[in-house]
Amino acid sequence: MWEAADTVIPTREEMYKALEERHGAELQRKLSAASVAVCGLGGLGSNIAIALARAGVGKLHILDFDRVDISNLNRQQYFPEQLGQFKADAMYDTLKRIAPYCDIVKEQVRLDEENIPKLLAEDDIIVEAFDKADQKAMLVNCVLENMPEKYLVSGSGMAGIASSNMITTKRVTKRFYLCGDGVSDVEDGMGLVSSRVLICAGHQAHAVIRMIAGEFDI
């Protein structure tokens, strides 16, 4: 029987060494030095944040205004006992269990054109992981117009149960990457299914990791 009281988590050095053994010293040094903002902690953002924390990204900036709802549990990385909590708080707790030495900054905030340039100023890479199409467009336009030095990874089109293989990563411009199938709209009545959302989240997280590694081609 697992008991928390008897469990000693590994030291920072032990965890770093384990990551280094898997990723190589050079890549791990880059991952540890990276700062990534995950905007929205729903089906995309919660899965992206977990992938980046597991990969040993040094600093994660997680932002969401919403609370965990029972309708989220089919695809978002929350637990039933977290219902009602702010997603930023609940995801912070989960990420700290996965990667206790990751520098995580959580913010319970609704992003808008006014606060984005200030809130995301310190992050190297910005991940758009909202659910509403107009909010996705708002964040992408705001970052590209006001913060041209940032790298941006957005997700669009992952609803329904169409083929996994429709989901791709595109490099739209030098610093703007777009993942998804581009067409499967939740407003067309297709629900969001865990596996397909996870695939899009995987594309986004992997685009981030490749950028950190210095691999900018898709």
Added chain:
Amino acid sequence: MVKINGELLDKDGKTVTEMLADMDISGQRVAVELNEEIVPKAKYGETVLKDGDKIEVVRFVGGG
């Protein structure tokens, strides 16, 4: 001719606003890049497409 999302189209002289209307796209859910640079939403009405331009129109759909 201009290239929109990889397709050559005769949209020379049209503004971005007119191009989006032709494509039946709402300006609220889109990002437009002209020759690798974002077109600010406030400039859609005054940005005129010219021969040889390369345009990427990203339409966002819901879900996440």
